[in-house]
Amino acid sequence: MAGKVDVSRLPRTVALERGADGAPELVLLDQRLLPAEERTVRLRDWRAAVDAIRALAVRGAPAIGVAGAAAVALAAWERAAGPEPADAAAFLAGLEADGAAIAQARPTAVNLPWAVGRALGEARRLAAAGEPPRVVAEALADLAVELAAADEAANRALGAHGAALLPCDATILTHCNAGSLATAFYGTALGVVYAAAERGGVARVFADETRPVGQGARLTAWELARAGVPVTLICDDMAASLLASGAVDAVVVGADRVAANGDAANKIGTLGVAVLADRYGVPFYVAAPTSTVDLAVPDGAAIPIEERDPAEVLPAPIPGVDVWNPAFDVTPAGLITAIITERGAFAPADIARACA
Numbered sequence: 001m002a003g004k005v006d007v008s009r010l011p012r013t014v015a016l017e018r019g020a021d022g023a024p025e026l027v028l029l030d031q032r033l034l035p036a037e038e039r040t041v042r043l044r045d046w047r048a049a050v051d052a053i054r055a056l057a058v059r060g061a062p063a064i065g066v067a068g069a070a071a072v073a074l075a076a077w078e079r080a081a082g083p084e085p086a087d088a089a090a091f092l093a094g095l096e097a098d099g100a101a102i103a104q105a106r107p108t109a110v111n112l113p114w115a116v117g118r119a120l121g122e123a124r125r126l127a128a129a130g131e132p133p134r135v136v137a138e139a140l141a142d143l144a145v146e147l148a149a150a151d152e153a154a155n156r157a158l159g160a161h162g163a164a165l166l167p168c169d170a171t172i173l174t175h176c177n178a179g180s181l182a183t184a185f186y187g188t189a190l191g192v193v194y195a196a197a198e199r200g201g202v203a204r205v206f207a208d209e210t211r212p213v214g215q216g217a218r219l220t221a222w223e224l225a226r227a228g229v230p231v232t233l234i235c236d237d238m239a240a241s242l243l244a245s246g247a248v249d250a251v252v253v254g255a256d257r258v259a260a261n262g263d264a265a266n267k268i269g270t271l272g273v274a275v276l277a278d279r280y281g282v283p284f285y286v287a288a289p290t291s292t293v294d295l296a297v298p299d300g301a302a303i304p305i306e307e308r309d310p311a312e313v314l315p316a317p318i319p320g321v322d323v324w325n326p327a328f329d330v331t332p333a334g335l336i337t338a339i340i341t342e343r344g345a346f347a348p349a350d351i352a353r354a355c356a
């Protein structure tokens with residue numbers, strides 16, 4: 001493997017920080033501009049945070065979870081500075097409404113409603129204890145920081161469990177971007193790659209370009225090269241020939257929501273890669289922290305699939321031509337070799353037990 005892997009060269013894509021005046025700010029690396037430009041934006045308005053999530057300025061299930069919790073903190077700060085502080089009930093009711101709008105920014109990744117729910121639950125607990133709105137707002141800003149740190153720690157633990165499954169000098173195929181850019185830091189599927197590479201065990205990663213938004217071409221290829229991991233970019237329709245060639249030791253992908261039976265929703269195109277991996281006898285791993293597992297959803301059929309703007313597929317509309325643009329698909333548990341979490345790797349059928 002060429003060169004030393006150094007994940008410290010990777011930027012952080014989402015964080016809750018404080019401005020000079022102490023006000024919370026959601027700090028984002030605008031992923032729409034990568035790899036051409038690394039532009040950081042600092043948001044104080046929760047509505048702008050919702051727009052950033054919807055527009056994929058920040059993306060990736062764990063990353064939008066952190067952004068969602070930070071957005072609730074921004075909303076609490078705004079309300080605590082507004083006319084409602086005298087009425088704690090009005091403050092909390094308004095924050096609940098803001099949180100509902102934030103949680104609905106994108107429907108598929110469970111991390112977003114999960115993180116917003118954590119923030120609103122903390123707000124309810126503090127309000128019930130008689131804490132004033134400003135104290136609630138401060139606590140929610142701290143919670144967003146804690147959730148980001150917990151995500152990174154989970155990713156590093158998950159990466160180590162996944163690396164243990166790979167042969168030395170593994171050749172890996174991945175789809176979309178489940179890297180550091182999709183999380184608070186380190187990544188899930190790419191966290192497995194980084195953990196294996198840091199121990200000297202990754203020969204090369206093949207990255208699907210991942211149409212129509214190109215998270216593989218623009219983000220995964222860039223991220224891996226930045227960290228010093230050998231990477232080859234391929235078109236999505238090349239995955240079949242690559243898997244048929246026998247060159248791939250394992251497929252490792254992320255997830256946006258894992259159902260209680262182990263079905264996993266991930267970027268559109270993942271299902272096709274899973275079918276091909278099964279056909280050619282290549283292990284297919286889903287890397288997902290337990291915060292991505294939704295035990296309230298019995299199977300993949302119940303996972304909401306986001307449909308996005310047709311212009312992502314066809315920027316210049318053709319008269320008489322309709323476009324279908326689902327952003328995710330569901331890989332059935334039967335095509336998944338193991339689900340890798342921070343608690344270990346589990347057969348899909350055992351994921352509910354793993355998260356209990």
Ligand SMILES: CSC[C@H]1O[C@H](OP(=O)(O)O)[C@H](O)[C@@H]1O
Nearest residue numbers: 059060061176178182254266267
């Ligand atoms: C580590 S979760 C990453 C997950 O999220 C991506 O979707 P999007 O880029 O639309 O946010 C993709 O499904 C990745 O696998």
